[in-house]
Amino acid sequence: MRLRLPFMRSIPTAWLQPLTIVGLTLAGVWLVLAVLAPWVAPYDPLAQDAPLYLPPSAAHPFGTDDIGRDVLSRVIWGARVSIPLAFLLVSLAFLIGGTLGALAAYLGGWVDELVMRAADLVFAIPTILLAMAVVAALGPGLVHAVMAVIVVSWPGHARVVRSLVRTTMQSDYVAVARLLGASAVRALIVDVLPNVAGPVIVLAALDLGTAILLLSGLSFLGLGAKPPAAEWGSMVSTGAQHFESWWIGVFPGLAIVSVVLAFNFLGDSLRDIFDPQSVTERARGA
């Protein structure tokens, strides 16, 4: 199933898979909505001037919530919370995990042992339990929730980068670079890093989805975003308390599904492009 139009001839076929296109479009729409929220959203996300519990109608396509706020506007503004935070979180997790993983692979010995055992330890503790404990310890709040998710998600990146760097360092072209006089740091940056970028990007895309799920889950439990903020997880939680008004919780949830789906579609297609099989297995240490 491939779309092939004349002007697309220069684009590699893997990018033209229907799912890749759907993923790119969805992600693009959400990015645009996040940037343009103040101009696109029909109402103020915090204004409580509409009637309460209004079912979806022309004036309020997603209805209004328990204190008279427009659900559609809050869903659109919610993109400004979850999406940038997810990007920030995955970048930080990659920076921390990737650095530790590269160091472990490069230095070997006890550094390697220490980093990998620490990663094992985090793997053995259920994500949400550790995250809950971190948030409970630091107090609820989005920043703390983000920190908690970083604490639980760096090991995946560390494992992938370590295994990739190890394999690449043994390759002939790195040996040649070193023989030609490149320093270890230069070899690592110029020769090794570009060759491990593909799988790392795949993992990052898949991680974006996981990060949004976990972050909104923490908010749903009341450990992330605080009440007035338009955050999808806490909006679903409000919906849970007002069961008969299904629209309060259903639409923010659909927003989460569509964003995560977009990142998963992208990650899945990117995996086909960069690296047919091994990213997820490496992350799991198989």
Place this chain on the structure above:
Amino acid sequence: MLRTAPSGISISQPSARTNRLIRAIVRARTRHPLLFFIGRRLVALVLLGVGVTAIAFVLTHLVPGDPAEANLGQRAGSDPVAVQIFRERYGLDKPLPQQYVIYLGKLVQGDMGESEQSRRPVRADLAEYIPATAELALTSIVLSGVLGVGLGVLAALQQNKLTDQVLRVVSLGGMSMPSFWLALVSLYVFFYQLSWVPGSGRLDPVVSRPPAVTGMFTIDALLSGRIDTLANALQHLILPACVLAAFNMGLFTRFTRSAVLEVLGNDYVRTARAKGLPEHAVILGHVLRAASPPVVTVIGLAFGNVMTGTVLVENIFSWPGIGQYSFRSATTLDLPAIVGVMLFVALVYILANMVVDVLYGVIDPRVRLT
């Protein structure tokens, strides 16, 4: 079994002793690979336990929150005498390293301390809540395992055809749905609108618990022959189990698909087909067996990860399990309870890994346990 040292080498010499030890280990390893393997894993479990408890200790103590205040409430929390008594009772007045050592000492004797929140031994709490979660988690993993592997094989056999694309959307969709939202939507549809299932809990309030054997109501009801109780327990179980299964089903489908695809191209599959074996025999006998190691790994890992789903799902379905318990403990900084849950899950994680490794050997006799 140690052989006596060869003559000429003094036994008191340290190097000889070390030598003997190494040789004994090597011998134990070759003669009893399974015992050696289990021993290694037990050592890993102990180390992991030390790590987990240390993390929980540091987390719950480097914090602005004060467990005394969190548990006593405002009035009693502002009374210095009450706080002092509380601290002494739970050993909170001692320095942290000493608290840690005391805890480890008790843990070795099987005493996990007393929950600050339920005022009961953590062991009793765990014994009450674990069966409920086990019932839910096992059902969901079996459900997602059967569906995921089946759909994964189907997708691989239909590679790049419409079925494959549809299954790709379905499986990625399952992995993209927040379990808490799926739980709410399914409750709204199947309970609130259609009334097909009872709302929450493990049994209707009017139904009495079956006599406790395993603590899992479906099995206990079956054992005591109470069919109507079994039916009621199943009605309560089915919806949360399905919600919990959605993510894993997607994951298993993706993994099975790629594992099967890798095997399908092999010569022995072509040979099996060429010699006229029926397709189902080729798939079941040759392809599935060769494709199973990565699938078994992911399913094993699901046991460790299923907690994340259960915390959210149990909260919504008022399922009185370990997920709700850990949520309550985490939010009240109930250290003994948090550590207890973490230790239990780490144990499950290690055991699941062990079972996976043993299964590897069963699937592929070339694999040696190390």
